Amino acid sequence: MEFDFFWLAIGLAALGYFIGDGLKNFKNPAAKGLIESLDDDDDSHELLKENQIHWFMGISKEDVKSLLQEYPDIPHITINGNVYYPKEKLREWLINIGA
Template identity: 45%
Template sequence: MEIDFFWIGLGIAAFGYFIGNGLKNFKNPEGKFLFDDEYPTLIKEKDLHTYLNLSKAEVADLLNKHPNAPKVELDGTTYYPYKPFMKWVTSTEIYQ
């Protein structure tokens, strides 16, 4: 009998957590949800080809032609912020 109350209490606690998490973003539909971190914030230059679905040579060619791509350099390593970089890639400015 005591174990039944434990599982009921655990279910109510989980229910409250998920409802509370949803209510935090009720008036902010662009808010962060539970599984919103599917993509990393920063991508190393050597891993960029994976996210663009291009070959390493194509990515190197793209970055050589467009040195103004959004990037961050930390301790000699070049990182590309995921959201700004994807917005830049899909914009028409790189096709001109």
């Protein structure tokens, strides 16, 4: 009987946590939860190939080609003749170029 109350208390505590977390982000549904915020660091070192930039920026492939010709200072690295773009550096560059 003593352990029944223990498990009931654990269940109520978990229920309170999840309801509180949901209400905290009620007006901001795009807010990241605890698990998503921990996974954020994995994305910062991702490299994009040149043919993936259009998807990342949300523009056409032709626009990416003209952008690369117009701005050769876009952050990139070359490995074995292949050009890669660090995702986080590219995001920062886009924010700075727009300002």
